Amino acid sequence: MKKFKFLLILTAVIVACGMMSACQKNDTPQTDDKKAQTQTEEKKDEKKDEEPKKADTKQIIIGQTWVQGDTDPTNSGTPWGLTSHGVSETVFKLDKDGKLTSRFIESFKKVDPLTWTATTKNTAKFSNGDVVDAKALAECLNIIQEKNSLSNSTAGKVTFTAKDDKTLEIKTERELQLLDSFLTEWANIVFKQLPDKSYVFTGPYVIDNFKPDIEFNLKPNPNYDGADKRADVKILAFKDASAMKLAFDAGEIDMAFTVTPEVAKMLKDSGKNVKTIDAGYQYFGIFNLNSDVMKDEKVRQAVNLGINRDEYVKSLMGGRVATGFFAQYFDFAGDVKLSQDVEKAKKLLDEAGYVMKDKVRVKDGKTLDINITTYQKRPDLPIIMQIMASQLKELGFNVNTQIVDGIDNVGKSGDFDLILYAQHTAPTGEPSFSLNQFFRGDQTKNFSKYKSDEMNKILDELGKETDKAKRIELAKKAQALVAKDLPVLYLVDPQWSIAVSDRLSDYQPYNGDYYIVNDQLK
Known part of the structure; x- marks a missing residue:
């Protein structure tokens, strides 16, 4: 009997100690890391087949x-x-297989050359839970058209009207053939402004x-x-x-x-x-056609012929010499053949009146200066700039280089001779957007100040043409014209x-x- 009582007392003491130990553990302050570790250890004891495996959080x-x-x-x-x-989405998006899909639009059709109608899905939501319907799309897209001039590149000013919660009417200033591609352009994101002036996205x-x-x-x-x-x-x-x-x-x-x-x-x-x-991006130069030096087409042609693009590709350890304004995996990529011809480049500079003197060319007492500007955000570009500077010095240019943060500000200011730039020129899988942005006379990204009636005509035809083969032909024609007029200097199709x-x-x-x-x- 005494032994039995002793065992009961001993058991009670052990249980009490265990409870005290547990209390001490629960009362000990834990950092977030320790809490996470404790939760992880507890989950290890759960049966693996009780619930599907969750992603690493x-x-x-x-x-x-x-x-x-x-x-x-x-x-x-x-x-x-x-x-x-990963915060916002365009109305349509290009998936990993190169297809255009939308979480917002069910279907669309063309009514006349300048009018489209679209039926919305009304299933996707903003991050605050509000449904994205036709009215929400019309509101945000009209704001974008008014405030972001980049959205006006392809079809001019576009207006969106919600006829009801599911029906959207779209009117364009210039004729448009591919509404889904237009609504994939990166300016056309879905958003909503709240009363406190903050934004929610999808x-x-x-x-x-x-x-x-x-x-x-x-x-x-x-x-x-x-x-x-x-x-x-x-x-x-x-x-x-x-x-x-x-x-x-x-x-x-x-x-x-x-x-x-x-x-x-x-x-x-x-x-x-x-x-x-x-990459889908293209590396290219933008000439300032209003620059005292670069307004001379012979000087631009000399730069084009005097550089060795193969050296850029070799230094970047990948990519290809560009054949136009688009990545070569697109069917509308250009067919431009670029090669180096140093002797012809020198002859063009001679014809332009620049005479070699002490390894630098001079005209009317002024040296042949070229100011090249790029930015660090694309690490490949300073590498290209360094090699290009050496190549141009061999031709007799006095080269000045500069790396800046806000490259678009330099482009808008006009204070440059040559900008080295990177752009994904076909994020919609279609050529119209970037061709209009960079080469239509009145567009924001036309830093070169290029004006060409022939180019505008090609771009207008591209907006009206429905046949795919003819659209490809027009895109290639535009790229060939750029290679001839040289508002832009094709460089590298990178990896x-x-x-x-x-x-x-x-x-x-x-x-x-x-x-x-x-x-x-x-």
């Missing part, structure tokens, strides 16, 4: 050479950045907080399918490629978008995951390298940097 950290500086959907190129960051992620041009912190959009399977995302800007490589090597970022050729090789050699894609952690080994980028953060990022 640890934050995904992406390093880029740029981060969006604002969230105003009507501000110039901001819509591109918001879509790239992409797979919402902005938690951000520091302009430095970092964006994103959370899954609760009103986008699959939100529970997505992790939070942080996007960090690195201006220095070496710093981004160090961060990737240290495991501080899950993706480095993009890395320079040298960094890509080092990472590959060390066994890291590096994906190489055809890009993206480093990813093992966690993101299945991630497949596409369409350049337009959909870096997308609904498949997990």
Whole structure:
């Protein structure tokens, strides 16, 4: 009996000690990391077959050479950045298979040369839960047409009218043949302004907080399918490629978008995951046709013939010499043949009146100066600029180079001779948008101040032509005219390298940097 009582007392003491220990654990303050660790340990004890496996919810950290500086959907190129960051969507989008799809439009038809009607789905929602119907689309798209001149490139000023919640009427200033491509243009994003002047969008992620041009912190959009399977995302800007490589090597970022050729090789050699894609972008120069030097077509032709583009491709360790204004995988890419002819380039400069004197050409007592400007956001461009400067010096140019942050501001100012630029020239899978942007006389991106009745006629025909083969022919004709008149200097059709952690080994980028953060990022 005594032994029995003793055992009861001993058991009670052990239980009490266990309870005290548990209380002590529960009363101990825990950091977020410790809480997460505790929750993870508890989940390990659960049966694996009780529920489907969930995605890793640890934050995904992406390093880029740029981060969006604002969230105003009507501000110039901001819509591109918001879509790239996974926050916004255009009305239609280009999927990874090159097909145009829409979460907002069910069907559309052309009524007359300047009028279309579209039926909306009314199933997608803004991040605050409001339905995106015809009225919501008309409201945001009309604001964009009024405030962002880039949206007027393809069809002039376009007006949207909601006839009811499901019917949208679209009237264009110039004739348009491909409404879905037009509504894929990066300016045409879906948004809603709230009474407090903030904005809500429809992409797979919402902005938690951000520091302009430095970092964006994103959370899954609760009103986008699959939100529970997505992790939070942080996007960090690195201006220095070496710093981004160090961060990737240290495991501080899950993706480095993009890395320079040298960094890509080092990472590959060390066994890291590096994906190489055809960028869809084009690298090209923009001549200032109002510049004292570059207004002379012979000087522009001398630059065109005097440079060796193969050296750019070799230094970038990938890509191809450009054949026009579009990536070569498009059926409407140009057929321009570019080659170097140094002797002919020198002869053209002689004919233009520039005489070689002490390794620099001179005319009327003035040296043949060329000011080349580019930007670090596209790390390949300074590499091209450095090589180009050496090539032009051999022709007798006195070359000045400059790297700036706001390259578009330089373009608009007109204070340049030659800008080295990068642009995804067919984000809609169709040539009209960029051809109109850069080569129609009155458009915002026409930094060269190029004016050509022949080009405007080609672009007008492109807007009216319905036959695909003839549209391709017109696009090629426009690119050939650019090669002749030289408002733009075709350079490189590039490839890009993206480093990813093992966690993101299945991630497949596409369409350049337009959909870096997308609904498949997990």
